[in-house]
Amino acid sequence: MSRRDGADGTGEAAAVTALRRIAGLPGLALHGFIGLVYPPSCIACGSATAVPHALCAGCWSEMRFIERPYCERLGTPFSVDLGAPGLVSPAALSDPPVYQRARAVARYDATARRLVQRLKYEDRLDLAGALGAMMG
Structure with a gap:
């Protein structure tokens, strides 16, 4: 003791x-x-959600997440999986960017565009945490 x-x-x-x-x-x-x-609402459309700072089911289903396979340099998705890791697209080979790697979590359309524009142009810094969590 x-x-x-x-x-x-x-x-x-x-x-x-x-x-x-x-x-x-x-x-x-x-x-x-x-x-x-x-009550908690969807960060994209404002409809009700179960948890704060999240997407509703409808907006989540509209998000077009970019998954492998994608160009390791530009982050653009490939239409076909060639089964080899670390592939670089013809665009990255023919005109190499000055940076080493770019990566996007989703295609920039519909819901993703709405979220990014709110963050950037409406000064909605409260979205940063949710968007960062999507990026992993």
Whole structure:
């Protein structure tokens, strides 16, 4: 038993933990109230979602994510999987970019365009976390 422990085996650490839980209750209540007044909504279209800072099912299905195979230099998707890792597109070979690698998480159309334009032109910095999470 350490000096800080009481005779019943509880100590300062348990008291601090209990105080932190009690202190956090007003914040949880406020968060719950805000969730009732302003329920979570889709970051792209504004419809209701189960969790904040997420896409609704409709917008998620519209996102055209870029998956392998894609050009390792430009990040553009290939229409056919040749089964070899690290392929570079003819465009990257014929006119090599000055950078080593570019990568996009999704094609820049519909939902993705709407999200990027809101981030850039409407100063919606609250979208940065969700978009960053999509990039991995």
